[in-house]
Amino acid sequence: MKRFALCAAAVLGMGLLYTVTAESAWAHGGNYRGPAGQVPPTGRTPSDPTPPATPGGGSTPGGGSVGGGTTPGGPATSAPGPGGLPVGPRAAGGGPTGPAAGPRGGTTPGGRRKAAGVEGFERWEFWWAYNREPFLELKSKINQGGESTQSLDYLLGKGDKDNVQDTTRPTNTLVRESVVPALIESLSDSFFDVRAAGVIALGKVGEKSEIPNIIKMFKDENKQVRESSALALGILGDPEPVPQLVEIMNESREGKKILGRSSILNRTRAFAAIALGLIGQHSNDNESIVNPLLATLDRKEAKKDVPICALVSLGVMKAKSAVPKLVEITVDTNRDQIIRAHAVVALGKIGDTSVIPHLQRAMRDKDLQVRRSAIIALGKLSNPEDKQTINLLRTEAERGKEPQGKNWALISLGQIGGKDARMTLLKNLDKGQKSTQAFAGLALAIMSRNEGTSADNAKYVYEVFKDLKGDSARAGLAIALGLMKYKPAKNDILELMRGKGDPDLRGYCAVSLGLMEARETVPEIKKVLSSRIDPDFQRSAATALGLMGDKEVVGLLTKILTTAKTEYEISAAALALGFIGDVSAIDPLIETVKDKTGVVDLARANATTALGIVGEDRPLPALHVVAIDNNYRALVDSLNELLSIN
Numbered sequence: 001m002k003r004f005a006l007c008a009a010a011v012l013g014m015g016l017l018y019t020v021t022a023e024s025a026w027a028h029g030g031n032y033r034g035p036a037g038q039v040p041p042t043g044r045t046p047s048d049p050t051p052p053a054t055p056g057g058g059s060t061p062g063g064g065s066v067g068g069g070t071t072p073g074g075p076a077t078s079a080p081g082p083g084g085l086p087v088g089p090r091a092a093g094g095g096p097t098g099p100a101a102g103p104r105g106g107t108t109p110g111g112r113r114k115a116a117g118v119e120g121f122e123r124w125e126f127w128w129a130y131n132r133e134p135f136l137e138l139k140s141k142i143n144q145g146g147e148s149t150q151s152l153d154y155l156l157g158k159g160d161k162d163n164v165q166d167t168t169r170p171t172n173t174l175v176r177e178s179v180v181p182a183l184i185e186s187l188s189d190s191f192f193d194v195r196a197a198g199v200i201a202l203g204k205v206g207e208k209s210e211i212p213n214i215i216k217m218f219k220d221e222n223k224q225v226r227e228s229s230a231l232a233l234g235i236l237g238d239p240e241p242v243p244q245l246v247e248i249m250n251e252s253r254e255g256k257k258i259l260g261r262s263s264i265l266n267r268t269r270a271f272a273a274i275a276l277g278l279i280g281q282h283s284n285d286n287e288s289i290v291n292p293l294l295a296t297l298d299r300k301e302a303k304k305d306v307p308i309c310a311l312v313s314l315g316v317m318k319a320k321s322a323v324p325k326l327v328e329i330t331v332d333t334n335r336d337q338i339i340r341a342h343a344v345v346a347l348g349k350i351g352d353t354s355v356i357p358h359l360q361r362a363m364r365d366k367d368l369q370v371r372r373s374a375i376i377a378l379g380k381l382s383n384p385e386d387k388q389t390i391n392l393l394r395t396e397a398e399r400g401k402e403p404q405g406k407n408w409a410l411i412s413l414g415q416i417g418g419k420d421a422r423m424t425l426l427k428n429l430d431k432g433q434k435s436t437q438a439f440a441g442l443a444l445a446i447m448s449r450n451e452g453t454s455a456d457n458a459k460y461v462y463e464v465f466k467d468l469k470g471d472s473a474r475a476g477l478a479i480a481l482g483l484m485k486y487k488p489a490k491n492d493i494l495e496l497m498r499g500k501g502d503p504d505l506r507g508y509c510a511v512s513l514g515l516m517e518a519r520e521t522v523p524e525i526k527k528v529l530s531s532r533i534d535p536d537f538q539r540s541a542a543t544a545l546g547l548m549g550d551k552e553v554v555g556l557l558t559k560i561l562t563t564a565k566t567e568y569e570i571s572a573a574a575l576a577l578g579f580i581g582d583v584s585a586i587d588p589l590i591e592t593v594k595d596k597t598g599v600v601d602l603a604r605a606n607a608t609t610a611l612g613i614v615g616e617d618r619p620l621p622a623l624h625v626v627a628i629d630n631n632y633r634a635l636v637d638s639l640n641e642l643l644s645i646n
Contacts, residue, residue, distance in 0.1 A: 121633055122403040124438035124476040127411065130632055130643065133624040135483060135515075139169075139581040140619050141547050168551070170583040170615060175205050179615040182590045184213055186608050192222040193605035194593070199225065200645065201612020203232030204622060211241055218248075219260045226259060227268040231645070234275025235622040237282055245279075246292045248272040249306065270305040270638035274626065277313020281625065285321045290314070294325055297339075305638035308342050312639065315346030316625045323352050330362060330370065341369035341634045348377025349629065356381055356389060363392050369634045372405050376629055379412025390416060394424045404633060407439040414443025417451050429464055437464060438476025445483035458486035466492060471501070475508035482515030490518045498524065507540030514544030522550055529556050539572055546580045554582040561588050570599060571606035575646065578610030585614050609646050621646070 170179070183205070186198030199217045202210055214236070217229040230248060233241045247255035249272040251264045259268070273293065280289040293310040301307060311329075314322045329335060329343040344362055347355050359381070362374035375396065382389040393416075396409040410428060413421035425447070428440035441461045448454040458481060465477040478496070481489045490513065497509040510528065513521045528541040545553035554577065561573035574592060577585035592599055592607040599607075616622070627643055635643070 122407055123435055123472060124407070124442060125472065126632060127407070127439070128442070128476075128479065130627045130630060133620050134628065136543075136547065137619060138543070138546050138579055141549050168554070168582040168584075169617075170581075170586060172617070174583065174586065175615045175617075176207075178586055178590065179205055179611055180210070182593060182611060183608070184210075186593060187213065187217060189604075190596075191601040191605065192220075192225055193602060194608050195220060195222070196225045196228040197605045197608035197612070199228050199232045200235065201608055201615070203235035204612040205615035205617070206236055208236075208238045208240065211236065211238065215241065215244065215258075218258055223265055223268065227265070227271040230268060230272040230275050231642070232275075234271075234278035237279055239279055239283070239286070239288075242276065242279060242288055245272045245275050246288075249276065249292065249296065249310075266303050266305050267638045267641065270309040271642065273306055273309040273313055274316075274642060277310075277316040278622065278625075280313065280317035280319070284317055285319050286317075287321075289317065290319045290321055293319075294322060297325065297329060303636070304336060304338055305636050307339055308636055309638055309642075311339070311342040311346045312626060312630075315349035318350045320350055320352055323347065323350060323355065326350075327355060327358055330358070333366065337367035337369045338634045338636065340365075340367060341373040341631050344370055344373035344377050345629065345631050348373075348380040351381065353381050356386065360389060360392060363396070368402070369631060371402075372408060372633060373631045375405055375408045375412055376631060379408075379415040380629060382412075382416045384416060384418025384421070386416070387420075390418065390420050394420065397424050397428060403433075403435070407436060410436070410439040410443040411446065414446035415450070417447045422447065422457070426460055429460060434468070434470040434473035435476075437468070438473045438480075441465075441477040441480035442483075445480040448484050454484040454486065458484040458489075462486060462489045465489065471505040475505045478505075478509050478512040479515070482512030485516040487516055487518060490516065490521070494518075494521055494524065497528075503537045507537045510537070510540040510544040511547070514547030517548055519548050519550075522548060526550075526552070526556070529553065539576060542576045542580070551582075554580060554584055558585065558588050561592065567600050567603040570603040574603070574607040574610040575613070578613030578646075581614050581616075583614075586611070589614065613646060 180202070183198045183202045186194050187202070189195050189198065195217070199214055202214060206214070211233065214229055214232045217225055217232075220226055220229070230245060233245060244255075244258050248258060248264060249255070249269050251269055255264055256262060273296065276289045276293060280286050283289075293313055296307050296310040299307070311326070314326065326343045326347050330340050330347070332340070344359065347359065356378065359374045359377050362370055363378070365371050365374070375393065378389050378393065384390070390413070393409045393413050396405055397413060400406040400409065410425060413424055422444070425440045425444050428436050429444065432440055441464070444457040444461055445454075448457045461477055461480050461484070465474060465481065468474045468477065474496070478489075478493050481493065493509045493512050497506050497513065499506065510525055513525065522545065525541045525544050529538055529545065531538075542553055542557060545556075557573050557576050557580070561570060561577065564570045564573060570592065574589060577589065589607050589611045593604050593611065595604070613621070623642065623645060626639075630639075630643075632643075
């Protein structure tokens with residue numbers, strides 16, 4: 001089987017992914033959102049997800065995401081990189097150095113980054129990878145006003161200010177007249193990943209009138225494009241295609257007819273289940289969606305993906321009518337623990353506080369994943385007056401033997417808040433293990449944001465930050481200080497960013513400066529972005545500038561996009577422009593997508609993804625509702641793949 005060397009670089013915290021078998025990997029035109037790479041998951045128990053394949057060695061057929069090398073059953077296991085998402089190994093194919101051969105974006109050999117530490121899934125970076133979107137709100141930061149223009153020439157210094165507007169977001173008219181036609185054209189591209197990216201992007205930016213264009217892709221020859229089409233309908237959010245999605249999820253005769261196939265792949269069905277939840281979140285207890293999702297929970301399935309994605313959807317749409325069934329599932333010890341675990345998380349997301357006693361009992365369940373999920377769910381449902389829940393979580397955080405549960409208990413205490421929770425967080429910040437200290441700092445930052453008490457908590461975090469030696473833990477506390485906007489820490493964090501140490505730590509420090517809006521550091525951060533010294537660090541610099549609403553970051557990234565020689569650099573710049581969401585990115589992105597001779601296919605696919613992101617008229621990515629507050633230790637193939645999509 002022919003192997004393609006790939007580096008799909010995700011920006012603004014979207015990590016790097018590498019060598020992959022193109023025929024077996026399902027990329028959906030995007031790149032991996034979750035942890036991927038090579039940190040060994042120590043402390044693994046038999047109930048944990050199947051370990052991923054060795055990074056750089058290609059993916060297991062039918063599973064994983066581009067470059068992630070994952071196998072069905074769980075997330076890959078690398079240290080997530082700067083900005084919050086992972087950095088994979090710098091394997092051959094996509095390194096930032098060396099001349100490109102052939103079309104612009106050809107891959108180049110690179111070095112290999114060694115594993116960043118001895119811990120595995122319990123590292124704070126994994127939690128941040130899935131939960132960071134509401135904290136960053138990157139598009140809203142860059143779009144808070146100031147000089148902008150529809151003209152790329154102006155950003156590159158060639159134009160005047162006659163066409164300047166007060167917002168950098170593309171207008172609906174521009175999206176309709178420029179972005180949508182380009183995406184429709186991408187649906188007939190010869191490269192499957194461009195088609196997959198195009199149909200998802202059309203779901204992000206399109207209107208009801210585009211539903212027929214999406215549905216016709218159900219008959220595409222490529223399985224990735226077909227499942228992407230189902231997801232695109234969910235992202236678009238209109239209820240019209242609900243009947244078709246139900247038939248596909250159920251693999252009915254009509255569903256097979258819609259796809260023009262004799263059978264429907266499990267992951268396509270699972271994506272249809274998620275799409276139903278994305279549509280249903282706009283109408284909560286819509287019976288035409290809730291009832292079919294509930295029906296899947298009692299159906300015998302060869303794999304767990306469809307019922308698990310149905311549970312995720314019930315949580316996403318906050319379907320209170322599903323609560324009795326979900327409770328029934330969680331107490332049924334004969335059911336698979338992964339299914340029970342996702343039912344528990346769904347109860348937490350639905351928000352019905354009457355289930356709190358039930359979740360308290362679930363914290364003592366025999367199944368590890370159920371206990372972990374109960375910790376997450378209680379953090380979403382409880383309040384400072386709920387002493388029983390707080391005591392349970394404090395006991396887990398202070399005396400728990402299982403690292404993941406201990407760390408997640410800290411986050412839940414931070415979400416709940418109150419004096420007792422704060423005492424436990426401070427105790428773990430002071431005397432915990434390094435990963436626990438990072439979680440405690442982040443939890444204090446969450447509490448501070450919710451309660452408006454940043455100053456006192458930040459002082460404690462800062463004192464610990466100054467004395468810590470571990471790069472990962474220091475990076476976590478730097479993000480916490482950024483979230484609390486604690487500017488007295490600015491100089492220390494800036495000094496680390498300037499240094500010659502671990503580039504991931506330096507990248508997180510850049511993001512921290514952006515979060516605290518330390519605009520006086522903008523010149524220093526621009527040097528990093530312009531220098532192209534380290535691509536991961538460079539992406540973090542772009543994130544930081546975007547967080548501070550710096551308009552020049554768009555021009556800098558556009559210049560990189562139009563002059564880059566490797567697929568790695570093109571993908572990085574394209575996705576960065578997408579996540580920032582500035583209108584001036586549209587023309588160069590369209591040119592990149594259409595350049596079939598000058599730009600390699602996978603770089604064009606990432607540019608297509610970026611077009612959808614820049615045109616998306618919502619402050620947070622559509623799929624963030626699936627990513628946040630999930631038990632990422634209990635993922636199955638379909639859900640793992642879903643979380644890889646930008």
